[in-house]
Amino acid sequence: MAYPKQYRYxxxxxxxxxxxxxxxIGITDYAQGSLGDIVFVELxxxxxxxxxxxxxxxxxSVKAVSELYxxxxxxxxxxxxxxxxxxEKINSxxxxxxxxxxxxxxxxxxxxLMSSEQYEDFVKEESGx
Amino acid sequence: MATLTEAPKPDGGAPKTGAAPAAALRKxxxxxxxxxLGARMVDFGGWDMPVEYPTFQGRPGGLINEHMAVRxxxxxxxxxxxxxxxxxxxxxxxxxxxxxxxDASTLVDGKAQYSALLYPEGTFVxxxxxxxxxxxxxxxxxxxxTREKDFTWVRDxxxxxxxxxxDEGDRYTQLAIQGPQAQATLQKLTDFDLAxxxxxxxxxxxxxxxxxxxxxxxxYTGEDGFEIYIPPDAATSTRVWNEVLEAGSEFGxxxxxxxxxxxxxxxxxxxLYGHEISDSINVFEAGLDRWCKLxxxxxxxxxxxxxxxxxxxxxxxxxxxxxxxxxIGRDGYxxxxxxxxxxxxxxxxxxxxxxxxxxALAYVPPEFADLETALKVEIRGQAxxxxxxxxxxxxKPKKS
Numbered sequence: 426m427a428y429p430k431q432y433r434y435x436x437x438x439x440x441x442x443x444x445x446x447x448x449x450i451g452i453t454d455y456a457q458g459s460l461g462d463i464v465f466v467e468l469x470x471x472x473x474x475x476x477x478x479x480x481x482x483x484x485x486s487v488k489a490v491s492e493l494y495x496x497x498x499x500x501x502x503x504x505x506x507x508x509x510x511x512x513e514k515i516n517s518x519x520x521x522x523x524x525x526x527x528x529x530x531x532x533x534x535x536x537x538l539m540s541s542e543q544y545e546d547f548v549k550e551e552s553g554x
Numbered sequence: 555m556a557t558l559t560e561a562p563k564p565d566g567g568a569p570k571t572g573a574a575p576a577a578a579l580r581k582x583x584x585x586x587x588x589x590x591l592g593a594r595m596v597d598f599g600g601w602d603m604p605v606e607y608p609t610f611q612g613r614p615g616g617l618i619n620e621h622m623a624v625r626x627x628x629x630x631x632x633x634x635x636x637x638x639x640x641x642x643x644x645x646x647x648x649x650x651x652x653x654x655x656x657d658a659s660t661l662v663d664g665k666a667q668y669s670a671l672l673y674p675e676g677t678f679v680x681x682x683x684x685x686x687x688x689x690x691x692x693x694x695x696x697x698x699x700t701r702e703k704d705f706t707w708v709r710d711x712x713x714x715x716x717x718x719x720x721d722e723g724d725r726y727t728q729l730a731i732q733g734p735q736a737q738a739t740l741q742k743l744t745d746f747d748l749a750x751x752x753x754x755x756x757x758x759x760x761x762x763x764x765x766x767x768x769x770x771x772x773x774y775t776g777e778d779g780f781e782i783y784i785p786p787d788a789a790t791s792t793r794v795w796n797e798v799l800e801a802g803s804e805f806g807x808x809x810x811x812x813x814x815x816x817x818x819x820x821x822x823x824x825x826l827y828g829h830e831i832s833d834s835i836n837v838f839e840a841g842l843d844r845w846c847k848l849x850x851x852x853x854x855x856x857x858x859x860x861x862x863x864x865x866x867x868x869x870x871x872x873x874x875x876x877x878x879x880x881x882i883g884r885d886g887y888x889x890x891x892x893x894x895x896x897x898x899x900x901x902x903x904x905x906x907x908x909x910x911x912x913x914a915l916a917y918v919p920p921e922f923a924d925l926e927t928a929l930k931v932e933i934r935g936q937a938x939x940x941x942x943x944x945x946x947x948x949x950k951p952k953k954s
Contacts, residue, residue, distance in 0.1 A: 459594070461606055461813065462618045464905045465882055483934070485882055487617045487905050488605070488813050 428453065429520055433496065433535050434544035440520065441496035443535050449526050450496060452484065454519040455548045460486040463512045468524055473501045475527055477534050482524070484515070497534045499527035582634035583727050583791035593811060599699025601635040604811040613808075620814035621907040624775050625948075628733035628802045629810035630795070633774075633781070637701035637723040639694040639708055645716030646690040651852035653711035654684060654694075655837065656845045659852075661686035666754045666772060668845050670837070671707060672856030676863055678831040678840070680704050683772060685756060690717070693768075695728075697827045711855060727791040731798055732779030732818075735805040740780050742801040743794075744769065748780070762794045774815060776822020777950055814907075821906050821948035823874065823915065829885065829901040830872060830915055836863055839917065841872050870898060870917040874945035875929065877912035881938035883931035889916045890930040890937055897922055900931065906947060913947050914940070 432440040438456035442449045457463060465485035475481045475495040482493045503526040508514060515522045529535070539547060579602040588595065593604035607615040623629045641649055650658045656669035665686055671679035680700045685693040696704045701723055709719045731740050737748045746759025746769055756770035761782055773779040784794050799807055816826070825831045830840055837846045837860055848861060877883055883903040888896045903914030914931070922929060925944060930937040 458608065461594070461608075462616050462907075465880075487817060487907065490882075490884065 428541040428544055430541045432520070432541060433538035434541065434547075435494060435496045435538055436547065437494045439494060439496050441535060441538065442523075443529070443532065446529050446532060447502070447526060448497060448499065448529050448535070449523045451523045452493065452515065452519055453544070453548075455552070456491075457516050457519040460484065460489060460491060462487050463515045466508045466512045466515070466524070468504050468508070469501050471501050471504060475499055475501060475525075484512075493524070495527075496538055497527070497532075498530040500530070502526045502528050580635070582632055583786050583788045584632045584634065584795055586788070587792050587795055588632065588809075591809060593809075596812065598635065598812055599697070601698055603635060604632070604809075606811040606813045607809050610808050611803075613806075615808055617811070617813040617817065618907045620808050620810040621817050623806060623808040624733045624777055624779075624810060624814065624818055625908045626734065627805045628731065628735040628739050628807045629775075629814065630798050630802065630807060631730040631732065631810050631815060632727070632795070633730050633815075634727045634786070634791075635698035636728055637696040637698065637704060637721070638726060638728075638783075639696060639705060640720045640722045641692045641694065641708070641712065641717050642720075643690055643715075643717035645712075646692055648852065649712035649715035649717045649719075650684065650692050650694075651850065652715065652854055653708055654682065655847065655854055655856065656684065657847040657850040658684060658686070658692070659850070663688045664755055664757055666756060666770060668754075670831070670842065670845065671704065671711075672837065672854070672860075673833060674855055674859060676836040676838075676856040676859035677833050678827065678835060678837075679707050679833070680827055681825060681831055681842075685770065687768075693722075700827060724786060726783040727786045727794075728781060728783055729795065729798065730773050730775075730779060730781045731802075732773045732775045732777050732810075733805075734778060735802065735807075736777075736779040739798065739802040739805060739807065740769070740782075743797055751780075753778075762797050764790065764794070774824055775818040776824065776946065776948055777818070816902075817904055817907055820902050820904055820913065820915070821908060821946070823946035826902060835917070836860065838863055838868055839870055839872065868920050871920050871923045872901070872915055873918055873923045874943045874947055875900070875903075875914040875916055875931070875940045876943045876947075877914075877931065877938060877940045878928075879939040881931065881933045881936070882912045883914040883916075883933065883938070883940060887914075888932040889918055889940075890932055891922065892928060892930070894930070894937060896932075897929075903931075909947055911947075913943075915945075918942075 468482045477498045480492045588604040596605045654669040670681045683695045705721045744761045751771045761767040768783040887900045889898040898918035900914045900916045906913045927942040
């Protein structure tokens with residue numbers, strides 16, 4: 426699986442795509458693969474304040490619950506409500522299934538995150554091969 | 555993203571996230587096969603086991619597809635982590651009658667029964683399937699996470715009876731072939747007429763050219779199916795595994811992991827040790843008294859306590875819950891009454907792939923156990939509505 430070069434990545438397996446002062450957030454293909462069949466997504470409402478490294482929602486597969494951690498701080502400007510009814514889309518297209526869009530509080534924060542190459546190495550190490 | 559909870563766990567303990575060194579994990583003879591198939595592996599009761607196979611021969615797999623394969627076609631499980639105890643000798647029946655709660659005297663050769671090993675308090679050491687192989691020869695199939703405990707316990711319980719208790723857990727590779735097409739699949743590989751085997755009976759036949767293989771019409775899925783016991787070497791195990799998948803390919807067979815095994819057994823309300831049954835839950839609370847024969851002539855461990863428990867009102871009962879609002883109740887979550895008071899706890903909870911509902915088993919006081927009782931489940935601080943529903947959640951359709 427190719428990790429989009431224009432995204433940045435967290436150690437908790439979220440991706441973030443930045444355009445100016447706005448950003449789009451989702452979870453990585455590695456994350457969906459280790460979760461298995463995703464059946465439930467709980468996301469914040471528009472206007473919610475997200476903090477870098479803090480939980481902003483949950484994603485559940487049949488057998489596990491995982492918390493979502495925000496890659497950056499900001500205000501939620503849009504939520505992908507379609508995922509509530511078809512969470513399996515995250516399995517089929519994790520990098521295309523955005524969860525929330527935020528107005529970044531401090532775009533500099535994103536620089537501390539991993540590039541696609543760094544994330545690929547990180548995942549290889551974490552999965553043990 | 556960080557995982558908060560992961561099921562199934564055999565002992566109710568915290569999930570292990572790579573804390574134990576890989577060398578400490580036990581492996582079945584099919585471990586390399588699972589890895590080659592790309593299975594996601596987990597530590598289950600000290601065993602390195604497949605939880606699901608994301609794809610199989612280019613087709614989509616994964617927990618939900620595996621679950622559906624068993625409900626609608628056929629699935630293959632490696633269940634070699636299960637333990638086996640052999641009890642033989644003139645005193646074998648008396649020992650079994652003393653050690654287990656069901657009445658083994660009703661068994662004939664080739665018949666199996668669900669039963670349990672109990673503590674003197676009437677709570678569970680483990681649940682078991684007891685097979686009467688022939689005459690004074692019994693085979694007990696036990697859970698993976700409790701193998702050593704069970705062996706020691708049965709050996710001690712059998713002391714004073716003229717019999718031998720042997721741990722045969724490493725003598726077999728145990729495969730479960732489960733689903734409405736299990737018979738059609740397995741029949742291609744054996745000369746044994748499977749149509750003659752009723753549920754909870756077993757026989758011996760040639761399977762994949764191997765003589766004298768034990769074939770039992772048993773399983774842990776709520777579906778028709780078979781469990782076969784073959785030699786434990788990797789070459790033989792791999793060959794039979796592949797031949798079953800080949801035989802089942804016309805039906806859309808999938809290899810199935812412990813993830814689907816857990817959701818299948820939950821839909822069928824089959825108990826899991828450390829969840830619905832444990833050393834602090836008694837037979838009546840668990841609703842397993844159907845298999846507990848207080849009236850049988852021989853004494854058994856736990857009988858005296860259970861007679862007392864039977865005479866007194868129950869403090870809690872195992873009930874089935876269905877979530878009526880959006881949310882998934884999971885293992886360990888609190889069950890609340892309408893006013894928000896904590897009244898019990900979920901022992902197993904999950905989305906049910908075949909029923910397409912979010913279901914759970916929970917212990918609650920009897921006054922909350924009536925069907926349709928409205929309750930709440932506490933999910934990350936929120937009280938989410940649920941109701942008591944009939945169990946088993948899923949019953950396999952009767953053959954026409």
